[in-house]
Amino acid sequence: MATSVLEVPMSFMEKMLKILVVDDDPLVREFLQDALCQLGHEVAVVQSGIEGLNALLTQEFDLVICDMMMPKMDGLEFLKAVKGRKLSADVVIVTGFASIESAVEALKLGAYDYIQKPVRHELLLSLVNRVAEKRYLLRENILLKETISRYRWQYGDIIGSSQKMQSLYSLLERLKGRTIPVLIYGESGTGKELVARTIWKESPRCNDIFIAVNCGTIVDTLAESELFGHVQGSFTGAYRDKKGLFEATNGGTLFLDELTELPLSIQAKLLRAIEQKKIRKVGDTKEIDVDVRLIVATNQDPDMAVEKGILRKDLYYRLNVVSIKLPPLRERREDIDLLLDYFVKKNGIDAGIEFFSKEALEALRAYDWPGNVRELEHLVQRLIIFCDSNKVRVEDLPLFKKETCEGPNANSSTDLALKENEAKLIQKALKIAQGNKLKAAKLLGINPSTLYRKLKKISQE
CATH class of the missing domain: 3.40.50.300 (P-loop containing nucleotide triphosphate hydrolases)
Structure with missing residues (x-):
């Protein structure tokens, strides 16, 4: 297999890889560990595919060098398990019994490469350098995406x-x-x-x-x-x-x-x-x-x-x-408008942030939100039910009619009572709760048994 050592603009630390060697032969494990450590890499060794898979599930590795012929779980089975779990490590299959068929099969299964024993030092160096370059570019791509x-x-x-x-x-x-x-x-x-x-x-x-x-x-x-x-x-x-x-x-x-x-x-x-x-x-x-x-x-x-x-x-x-x-929400107040817009639209009101008056928004931005995002979401749901107008005013906010004076209460829904137009409010709550009576009762601030009785009464009228 022809390969070349590529020059890549990376520092020594960026070239260092965390490598796992999986081989049932102690001499091969020792050789690979010594050779890779001399190149400056962090190396762990295990003697079976099962141990190798367990190591990958508990630690992060850049490269796995795995023997093809091992008892219980061979190299191809190990490779299938790694790819099936979508683990990020690159896998190189090593064997003393090379064949075109097995090489093609390994590559089809997602192996990074395939080399034959005895592993030559220069080939190992070239292989590891190529993996290091690939991992470096992947990290750079991730950083770029994060920046964007x-x-x-x-x-x-x-x-x-x-x-x-x-x-x-x-x-x-x-x-x-x-x-x-x-x-x-x-x-x-x-x-x-x-x-x-x-x-x-x-x-x-x-x-x-x-x-x-x-x-x-x-x-x-x-x-x-x-x-x-x-x-x-x-x-x-x-x-x-x-x-x-x-x-x-x-x-x-x-x-x-x-x-x-x-x-x-x-x-x-x-x-x-x-x-x-x-x-x-x-x-x-x-x-x-x-x-x-x-x-x-x-x-x-x-x-x-x-x-x-x-x-x-x-x-x-x-x-x-x-x-x-x-x-906590009080430490990211700049997100309050986004959250209000999201929860209003999530509950079927297309107006989004326009559902709130300027004064109401200012009051909501200034509030400390002890119940955090959960409290804000529940407030939006209650306002959609109880607000009689198309726009929420400060006086519609229970938080600022009562809790501002007595201390905020994240569970203020239990203090709310049904208004005069009971049947309309109940139907509105059921619509928001998508027919779930337990959720509707919570929105209305009443016990589920109370809601069941009122629904029965409404159906009889």
Whole structure:
């Protein structure tokens, strides 16, 4: 295979690659590791395709040099697994049994290149330099795209054009195609689950299951069973075997919101599940292999949570591969107009930002939004129902009729009452909630049972 060493305008640090060697022959592993380390690269070695795949799922590598003939999982099977998961590393297949057919098959499956043992030093140098140039150009392309898109106002369903949001979008771009753990933290209502779902949609596991759970809703005594499952008879009420969240999400992405609500004893078992990729159901003696991408969130500052003793330090360090801090809405007031426009149009009002008077907009921009984006969205939904005119005035804003004096309340919907034209308001709420009576009741600020009674009464009239 004819190759040439290309001169590329890169610094020494830009030429350095993180390389994974996958080969069942210890002599080959040692040779490749020594040769690549001498070239200044960071090198890890494993002895099987399965170990190699696990390494790629937990760490980021630029290049994988993989042997063709290995037990259990050969080079082509390994290559298929890597490409099937859309992992970003380039793969080079190495073998002592070269053939045109296997070379063509490897290239068809997406291998970067194909070389034969014994690997010559100059060929290895040329190959690695070509990969380094490619990775450098890819990084430059990403940076260019980030520069071009630095004024974007939306990323998926995330809205905002402020500098803080541009920084978030840049980080989300870098997470594309990766499966590493992510820790998201920020105040309630800042959109932690929305960011988690966005990360999942842009990941290699986007076609696999996504499960979101709020740890604050899990009863402490049942937390282990909820996460890891249980077998029949393991405790009172365990009438049959049950899958836990980890087993149910196997192959997909699990989002654990409000992580600090989990007891420390369960956090220790969570750490073990992450590190060993194995779980044990309550009451069982055997372990189950699981492959789960974990995204966690908390409304606490993680460092403070560790100091308070509500987050295990070892778990924090294990999860904190990438951390994302979401800014409160009061720290990105320049996004309020965009958010208002988006939510008004989302709820069927074409006027968008024009739905608000100048005075109302000024009041909304000045408000501190303790409930953040969630509070703003709920306010828009309520205004669409209760506003009698085509434009929202300051006096239509419940936030400034009551909460300004008594202190803001993110859950002010429960203080609202139905107005005189009850049937009209109920139908409007149902339309916005797309027929969902529970959501409509929440918008109206009444109990679902009350809404059911009123609907029954309306239907009888």
